[in-house]
Amino acid sequence: MTHRPIIEHIQNHVTASPKDLQLFTSKLREVSVAKGKFLLQPATPVKHEYFVLNGCLKAYYLDKKGNKNIVQFAIENWWLGDFDAFYNQGPASLHIEAVENSTLLAINYNELQLLFQEAPIFERYFRILITRAFISLRKRIISSLGKNTKERYLEFCESYPSIEDRVPNYQIANYLGVSAENLSRVRRKMKTLK
Amino acid sequence: MTHRPIIEHIQNHVTASPKDLQLFTSKLREVSVAKGKFLLQPATPVKHEYFVLNGCLKAYYLDKKGNKNIVQFAIENWWLGDFDAFYNQGPASLHIEAVENSTLLAINYNELQLLFQEAPIFERYFRILITRAFISLRKRIISSLGKNTKERYLEFCESYPSIEDRVPNYQIANYLGVSAENLSRVRRKMKTLK
Numbered sequence: 001m002t003h004r005p006i007i008e009h010i011q012n013h014v015t016a017s018p019k020d021l022q023l024f025t026s027k028l029r030e031v032s033v034a035k036g037k038f039l040l041q042p043a044t045p046v047k048h049e050y051f052v053l054n055g056c057l058k059a060y061y062l063d064k065k066g067n068k069n070i071v072q073f074a075i076e077n078w079w080l081g082d083f084d085a086f087y088n089q090g091p092a093s094l095h096i097e098a099v100e101n102s103t104l105l106a107i108n109y110n111e112l113q114l115l116f117q118e119a120p121i122f123e124r125y126f127r128i129l130i131t132r133a134f135i136s137l138r139k140r141i142i143s144s145l146g147k148n149t150k151e152r153y154l155e156f157c158e159s160y161p162s163i164e165d166r167v168p169n170y171q172i173a174n175y176l177g178v179s180a181e182n183l184s185r186v187r188r189k190m191k192t193l194k
Numbered sequence: 195m196t197h198r199p200i201i202e203h204i205q206n207h208v209t210a211s212p213k214d215l216q217l218f219t220s221k222l223r224e225v226s227v228a229k230g231k232f233l234l235q236p237a238t239p240v241k242h243e244y245f246v247l248n249g250c251l252k253a254y255y256l257d258k259k260g261n262k263n264i265v266q267f268a269i270e271n272w273w274l275g276d277f278d279a280f281y282n283q284g285p286a287s288l289h290i291e292a293v294e295n296s297t298l299l300a301i302n303y304n305e306l307q308l309l310f311q312e313a314p315i316f317e318r319y320f321r322i323l324i325t326r327a328f329i330s331l332r333k334r335i336i337s338s339l340g341k342n343t344k345e346r347y348l349e350f351c352e353s354y355p356s357i358e359d360r361v362p363n364y365q366i367a368n369y370l371g372v373s374a375e376n377l378s379r380v381r382r383k384m385k386t387l388k
């Protein structure tokens with residue numbers, strides 16, 4: 001099991017001692033999910049959060065009419081989970097499905113609470129990550145209200161570099177809240193202009 | 195200047211020593227904003243985050259067409275600010291306007307970074323707050339996609355207890371992304387049923 005990506009990710013955000021890093025990585029467990037299989041399904045208990053080593057996953061929920069609504073993609077170096085259920089230790093409301101064969105590192109809820117006691121630097125690490133996630137979610141709301149398809153797609157490519165050829169067009173459109181036809185048109189035009 | 199509400203708020207979330215609390219409150223400055231006046235306007239530097247002691251404020255941005263979009267209300271015991279600009283130390287993109295005469299406690303960005311070094315318990319306090327804010331923002335997105343006006347309004351009343359008679363109907367409608375007429379109809383019906 002390789003820990004190098006998560007260690008680099010931590011060191012990009014905070015200054016952790018070798019002892020703290022060792023403690024953190026000792027709590028991780030590797031998980032694999034094959035393409036099209038589920039990491040999480042609604043109504044099951046949520047005991048873990050996940051860091052993506054490789055692959056690509058999507059988190060979505062089904063609305064009352066059974067429509068799929070994608071709330072997050074995750075690729076290499078992203079954290080992923082049903083944060084509401086994890087934080088409140090309730091059952092999942094999201095589906096998390098692998099878009100590609102994926103390998104993740106899982107951290108257990110109780111282990112994480114212990115870690116916060118033992119190495120408070122990880123309070124800082126997760127505070128910084130969740131602050132960024134909050135800001136980017138708020139930007140996404142503002143974006144969905146005032147921006148056109150091209151602007152939203154460019155923001156998406158910035159948030160998820162290298163994902164645009166890995167996820168089908170209609171799934172990106174779903175995430176962005178635009179029609180698949182409209183998004184293909186915009187993407188074709190952008191390619192012609194390159 | 196009273197610090198009791200902020201001290202209670204901190205103690206509701208973490209176990210801080212009297213020394214830590216004293217350090218925190220020593221960094222706070224009281225600010226008053228009269229009804230209809232601005233705490234923050236776009237393009238100005240954002241040096242503070244605010245805790246509401248009393249009153250009510252709204253944060254909004256203007257879209258390209260000049261329409262107002264309310265992204266947050268804040269009442270007693272809420273934190274408020276332009277988090278993106280504060281965290282990235284860039285200029286504001288939000289307006290923050292007092293809906294009622296309001297008194298707030300302000301903490302300066304540099305002072306807060308020092309505080310994190312001196313008393314890491316506040317990493318935990320803000321990690322917990324921002325995690326809750328993130329979860330509630332994600333719920334609001336899901337809500338705006340799948341729920342009707344009554345369901346959204348009930349969620350709003352739960353998040354902001356006691357606010358429903360303090361903010362005009364059309365502003366709540368704006369925040370919820372529903373029409374003012376539709377919201378009044380729903381609210382009248384709910385009152386009749388009580």
